[in-house]
Structures are given as C-alpha cells and as structure tokens.
Amino acid sequence: MSESSCTVYELKCPECKKGFGNVPLSACPDCLAPLEVQYDLDSVRGRFTKESVAAGPANIWRYKELLPIPEGHQPDLPVGFTPLVKADRLGKRIGATNLYVKNDAVCFPTLSFKDRVVAVALANAQHFGFDVVGCSSTGNLANSVAAQSTRLGLRACILVPSDLEPAKILNTQVYGAKLVRIEGNYDHVNRLCTLIADEYKWGFVNVNLRPYYAEGSKTVGYEIAEQLGWRLPDNIVCPMAGGSLIRKIKKAFAELVALGIVEDKPVKFFGAQATGCSPISHSVKNGWDDIEPQRPNTIARSLAIGNPADGPAASKMIQSTGGYAEDVSDVEIVSGIQELAETEGIFTETAGGVTTAVTAKLYADGRIGKDELTVSVITGNGLKTTDPLVGKFAEERAVKPRLAEFDAFLRESDASLITGVAEEEVELVGGTK
C-alpha cells in the first residue's frame, strides 16, 4: 500500500470514526459497522472540476479523483459512461413530462452497473496483491467479475445460488471463471463467502474489498449530474437489492455539492423492489429504521436479497429525503419490461422491469409530480433474463416467401400496417440462387 494514496482517501468507521488506512477489510473490528471510504475533499477540490472531468475519457475513469484508485493504477477498461436518455414516450404513457432513463443495460463490458463496482474493486485487488478474486452474486456481479478478472489475468471463483438464470450462469462460465452453485438463496451464499474470505487469501469484491467496490456505484450519480448539465434531478428512482447503489448515488451528489460543482437542492430518493423480496420497501412504508429479513420469492433474482446489508441505512436515507419505496408483483415486472422496451427501445432485465413499474406507480399515486425532473435507473440487460418473457408473444405461422402470401398474412394479422393497397402480386422463384 502506497503512503501517498492514504493522504487522499482511507477507510473509516462511520460509527467510531476510526481510520484504517487502506486495507482489505469490510467492517470495523470494534463496532462491526461496514467501513466506508472517506476522501480528503479539500485535496481533491483543485483536481476535480467540470473542466478536468470533461477532458477525461468517456468512461468512469473521468471521475477517478473521487474513486479509491491506488496511486499509479492504470485503468484497463473503458467501463461505464452509459446513456442518459430523455424518456418522452415512456413519460407519455405513465404521465411524466420530464423523465429520464439512465441506461446501464448497455454498460461496458458485461451489460450491468456491476461493471462499475467491479472495475474499482479489482483495481484494489491487484494493488493488495490478490491472485484469486471472488464474489457472491445474484448474477450480474458474477458476469462482471468473471469477465474483468480474466482480462486482468486474475483467477476468479464465483459463488451463486444454485437456481440462477441459465444466461447468467453461461455468461460467467464462458470467461473461464470457476463457478460454484450453492444450495440456498443469496443470503446463504453471501454468509458463506464471508467465511471463505477469512479462510483463504482471496479478494472478495463484495466482502473484504466491499468498501472500495461500493464506491464504484457513485459513478452512476456523477454521470447523471454531468449528463443533466451539472445539475441534480428532483427525484431518483433506483432498484434495491443490497441497498448500496441508492445510497452511493446520494453520496455522489453530496460530494459534487461539497466541491461546488453542482448547486445544492433537495433530491428525493425512491427505492424499487419486487414484492416477492421487499424488505427495504416494507421498512420504508412502515417508517422503520431497521429491516425485517424476508425469504425471497420473485422472478427479479438480481434483486433477491432477503437480508440486505445496507437495507437499514437505505431505508433511513430514503425517508430522510422525503422519498418513498415501492414494490411490484412479478406480473407488473414483466409489464414494466415490455413498457420500457415498447416506448424507449430499451430491453432491460427483470430488475429494470421492477424499476420501470415502480416509477409508473409513483407517478400514478402522485408521489412524484408529473413535471418533476426524475431519473429512473436501469441497471441490467434483458438478454440475461429472458425466461419471464417466453410465451408472452404469440408465435405466428411462418409465411412462404411470396408477396401474395405475405400480403394475405399481413391482412389477417396486422392490416393497419398496410398504407397502400397491393395491386400486383409477383411470385418469387424459390431456391437460394
């Protein structure tokens, strides 16, 4: 560990305020509180400006001054900087006039926001000298650790619940990572990983590297602010699994305000969960400052964390901003996926269906005003969770390659597409030549 890097950031216990320098450690040995990375913002001030960011590369490394990246680390991959798109067509459908979608369904390299946290975690894994890295995962994290670690020449061992979606399993194994399926849900897997991290000399991105890892999520917040022209939105709607992402977006906004880069203003944070795994939204709705763990049962497996580590903190934070949390059924999740695809051309996974359906509900219930500037955070790609959509679309008969046949088919199937009337009917010659 280089001394100089400690002058800019280090791990701190949020309870007893003790500092730990930079080490692979997840919690304060005294308070057991999860450690957080704290920056010396004064030393960053001169080096993180709108101009310095604009001059940086079009990826998360443009924000490196506010990321815990060891001195001298050369970022390898152009991760992140995903589109923020104005969602007028979705807005029209759900009664919103100023709605944006942050689209991490196309995040580089593995199509989810987890690429951001993994990039930061692995930079530290290399710095601390780990040869093997690992994670517990509901899928997206597995994909990202597998892909990024192989590119860096690190070996990976990844633990997942045994019932994970086939595409997420394949999209881990294809990179050559060791995948271990654990009998149980994510919470079982995660507790096992805590023991493994203690036992072997492995760098677990979301265990002993977690404080660094979690900071990567801030880049979603930086990008939103920058892409809005360096201003904050009125509302953020964000999916919640462990409860970390929504908190880190808030932290990103707070840092930008502290540095004088954006104007301070109230931002309400809204959390989105599946009803089948809704410990945080349940807590928010009841005004609690703790959560009651649940046994997950939902198609949104990437959000299926029944005992979320940052759940209590997320619940309190949401309430403190005047926001809210909502949850939606599996049927609503599938409708949310379709709604976002049909209106904005964005195909998201089940977690994004949750966020979209919750966003719609928040507008419908008047919890978000129709003209408020709202950003809905889409975190993963629909190609990873296709199962819930299978059978949603009628399989129509195949049509012979002749104009007359096509015309007849279209008239019976969707005549509204025909704007002119077919007069001539020409036969096609078969064969491939």
Next chain:
Amino acid sequence: MSESSCTVYELKCPECKKGFGNVPLSACPDCLAPLEVQYDLDSVRGRFTKESVAAGPANIWRYKELLPIPEGHQPDLPVGFTPLVKADRLGKRIGATNLYVKNDAVCFPTLSFKDRVVAVALANAQHFGFDVVGCSSTGNLANSVAAQSTRLGLRACILVPSDLEPAKILNTQVYGAKLVRIEGNYDHVNRLCTLIADEYKWGFVNVNLRPYYAEGSKTVGYEIAEQLGWRLPDNIVCPMAGGSLIRKIKKAFAELVALGIVEDKPVKFFGAQATGCSPISHSVKNGWDDIEPQRPNTIARSLAIGNPADGPAASKMIQSTGGYAEDVSDVEIVSGIQELAETEGIFTETAGGVTTAVTAKLYADGRIGKDELTVSVITGNGLKTTDPLVGKFAEERAVKPRLAEFDAFLRESDASLITGVAEEEVELVGGTK
C-alpha cells in the same frame, strides 16, 4: 428533401456516375448497380477536423459531417463509439503482439454494429416521411430496427428466416415490432423484401434506404482510426455476411486520408466467414472477381447470407489490398467464442467466434505478421446466440452453504485455487433468519 443537403452528399451510380439527389432508391435504374452516397469532400474539409471530432459527443454523431444525415436532423440516441481494446492476452495465445479488438458486442442500444447503420437509415426514413419501416434480417438488424424505430415513434415490420435464434426473435418482439417469420433462408427473405418495398410505402432500411444505411458502417472505421490516435492499422479482420461492412471500413479510411486527417498507408483487409456459408472467402481464395452463391449451413446465422449483395465487390477489394479471406468450421467458431471470452473478457456471438477463429488462423498461417498492428472487428453480443455453448460447461453439483463442504468441493474440483490451507471449519446456520 431539402436542397441544401444535396450540396454535401447525394446518391451516385458507381457505374454510369449518374447522380440521383437524395431519394429512397437502392439501385441505378439503368445499370442496376447499387447506388452509393458520394460526398463533396471539399465542402466537408473545413468542418471535419480532429478538433471538431474531439469536441463532438462520444457517439457516432461526432462524425456526422461524413454521414448522410439530412440537414436539421437532431440525432436521438448515443449510438456507437464502442471500445477498442488492446488484446494482449488473446494475442499471446495466438502469437500476436499488436492486436486490438473493436468491441461492438457492447454497441448501444442493441449490442451489435447494426445499431450504427440503423441510426443513419432511420434518420433518412423520417426525412422521407415513412410511417412504417422494415428490414430483412438474420437477427441483429431486426433487434436494432425494432428498438430504434419504437423510440422514434415509427412502426416496424421485420422479416426474418423462420429458424432464427430464440433470443434474437424475443429481442425483436419485446419492442412491439411486427415480426414475420419467412419459410426459407435469408436470401429468400431479402428477395421478398425487395418486392414488398416496391409494393407498400415502407422504408426498408436495407432495401430502398440501403445506400444511406450502409454509410453507417463507416463509423467503425472512423472510430478505429481515431482510437488508434488518428492512424491506420496494418490489417483489419472483419466478418462478412452481405460484404458491406468491410468495404465501408475501407471507404472510411480513404475519406480520412483524402481529408488529410490520417497518413496514407497500405491497409490489408481480411474477411472472415463460416465455412458453412463462405461464398466470399471462397471467391477470394480462388482469385475470382465474382461469387458463387451457397446454401447456408452454419451456426453463425448472422453471417448466413448465401448470395451476398456486396460479395463480388468485397472479394475484389480484399484481393486488391493484398489481404485474404478465411473461413472456419462450427467447432472452430465455438472455440473462437471461448478464446475471446477467456482472454479478453468479451463475450461475443457466433459471428465474433468466426472473426476470432479466423484471426488466429491468419496469424498461424503467417498471412498476418506477428508484430503488425491488427484490428479484429467483433460485431455482436454473445447473449444473443447462447445455444452453441449449452453443454460446453460441465454442470457440477450444488454445494451446501458450509465452509467444510465448500472446501471439500474445491479440493476435488479445482484445488489449484486454494493458496492457503483451510484449518478451521465453521458451520453455517441454515435458513434465511
């Protein structure tokens, strides 16, 4: 059609040199040659500079001065500008020291290079006033037309071979596009679309809008040159279906040379096909200036065009540069997918497996020198064609969430991952609390 746009570019017949202004037309009525967009490079010269490009957005619209975009068109989506990554680990495996991968597997919005051509085509479809757009497709184009058209409020009717991969069908229907499955292969579908475009008033991106559409592929070439620091590589390895992309990369390089933005140098072009559909590589290997159509039979369905429109031109172009074309078996394609994933963390579809396997073969055969600067063009995402990989990875038993069980499993399964010895074995409490 605005007059002013015609002053910068217009359709021209490459045979008789007749100009057509800007109209939805694919071929010269006299020569039947496919029309091409020609620019008044002199009028572009002052407006397309390294500086103007650098000041543009991080997407294909930074090159808009060399794209056929109607005057006043406001680009909607941040398409393209995908990573060019140095592929040292893949290079080491295949004996290359200066190899790059252009990664359109993460192209926005639908994860293939087709997003580029569709963005340009739909800008023109809107300009010409089409309400319905369509295409014939082997999958990626279908996905992109469906996603981008719905975002623009256009209706889409998309024709595909009836045996297309399920993920590509789902990833078209989810956007609400009309999908029509045609009995036959791509060549049947494509010929039918030519008739449909004449019959209905639809804008077919790869029929009557094809000259504009095809220009979008040039952005792959611009990006490669810019990402290399405004210089040209020694070699391009590019997959070939219709044969258009490889030609347009060459056109992009030629324009950059003509504008004085990059230094002129010989660039060899290498085409990649699946042996099961290799009309262009067959032509190159035989030194022909024409192609012999084939009946496709390969898992690389996105390349399965047996009678490629630009095949003869591509074959001649490749030969004229001193390049070559190769083709690989289905088994080699799957190995290529795995090789790229295991080394660079990039999961590509079957077409990318073709390109990677052909790249390896070209180095092995000495057709590409080991130190030459080579760019291998990856055009689509692996999540779209998972079938060929199913069964490639042994499904190991699920492990109980206890450290002792995990340790035993790892010792029997991959003991090399254990760097320290597990001494204590702690039992986990089951249940989710």
